[in-house]
Amino acid sequence: MTNSASAKHPPRARAGSQLTTVPKVRLYVDQPEEKQWFVHVGHVTERGRWRTEPHAHPEYGQLIFVRNGRGVMNLEGRNVPFEGPCALLLPTECVHGLDYEYDADRWVVTIEVSYLAQVNARMPEFIALWAAPRAITLADSDGTGIDVYNLIHSLAQEVESDMVGHVTGTEALLTLLLLKLLREMDLDETGRESGSRHDVRVVERYRKLIDEHFRENLPLQDYASKMAISLVQLRAACASAAEQSPTKMIHARIITEAKRNLIFGDMSVEQIAFGLGFADAAYFTRFFRREVGQAPSQFRAAARQQPQKMGQSR
Incomplete structure (x- = not known):
């Protein structure tokens, strides 16, 4: 099953459709359709092998934290092996398919595109981080996988909370999560722009x-x-x-x-x-x-x- 949480956000206008041969899918959210959200956190707990055909999310960016297990990501037609703990960053419109081996434990953080743009605007490095799809290996850093797991777990709790300041708390945790991943990468690897x-x-x-x-x-x-x-x-x-x-x-x-x-x-x-x-x-x-x-x-x-x-x- 998939355990999930999502945070509400005012609706946004949907962009016009474009000619494409790649399936464009909306994220399934186990909430009434009229409820709007800007961050969704899902924990995939199905046992066994899991494979998705290549597709794109036109309205969302996605971060997949593979806590353990391994697989292969079909990224724009190119095979990219991955092994947990790692993070897979999938920008809006990125064409990807995922083939997980048996019993891969993974958390999926999906971020509505206009809200992701607001978060990215805080730092040029965030824009560069999401400029291209990437797999970020976390195994070489002691405790990093645990730190990322704790941040995502806290984010899941915050987005399903109705407590005062829940939107601010969600934004703070999401910013910390992206900052953690950014710091795990070589700055040259992020493709950080050298300009102002x-x-x-x-x-x-x-x-x-x-x-x-x-x-x-x-x-x-x-x-x-x-x-x-x-x-x-x-x-x-x-x-x-x-x-x-x-x-x-x-x-x-x-x-x-x-x-x-x-x-x-x-x-x-x-x-x-x-x-x-x-x-x-x-x-x-x-x-x-x-x-x-x-x-x-x-x-x-x-x-x-x-x-x-x-x-x-x-």
Whole structure:
């Protein structure tokens, strides 16, 4: 069974749906639908093996604490072995599947996306922590696994409490939990941006706009105008905080979506090209080959061999 707790939060508008071949799932919450929440904590206690097919959570970020046991995470088509104690960080829209070995003990902390953005805004390092999916090994630090377990257990108690200050308490415990995980990582591993706090926030806003508009082939000036900054300021912030040009960041997002469609979907290369805003499938193939080093069809064939090796990766 799954023991869980969740904290209430005012509802937010749901983003418009987008073309995708990856299943987008909402988190199951064992509470009446009308109750709103911003943090959910679940303890999975089922015995035996547990496997989920690749999917994404469009409205949530997720932190999975594997207290003991091991398995393999299918992360954007790539197999990533893990063994407890460890923490798996899965940002919003990250495509992932999980294959736990028998009797893995795990806690799942799910955070509503707008609230996660508020927490991340406290520190640029938090933004960097959630910038990419990652597995954080805790076994090398004495007592760290116990500390993380205690924080998550306290968080579960706080989010189901109706006591005064329960929202503030939840936020404090969640912040401490993320800070604990951040400190367990090499700062270089988090991909922490070297730019100023202002540049980091500019790049974060830019990334969100890219997610909304990368299929539309918008000029860079349109992005800058939406952010009420100049194109020079946008380029400077991206160079400082992301060490990439604004154009390269758009290209990277297109390639990520193309890879997802090639790995997890059954659309033809031409259909994928059109879905990503390319008027010419041949140009899409040249673009993909330039960025990835393989033609889309070659990438699909190679990537789809990976899941067959999942059982051999442990």
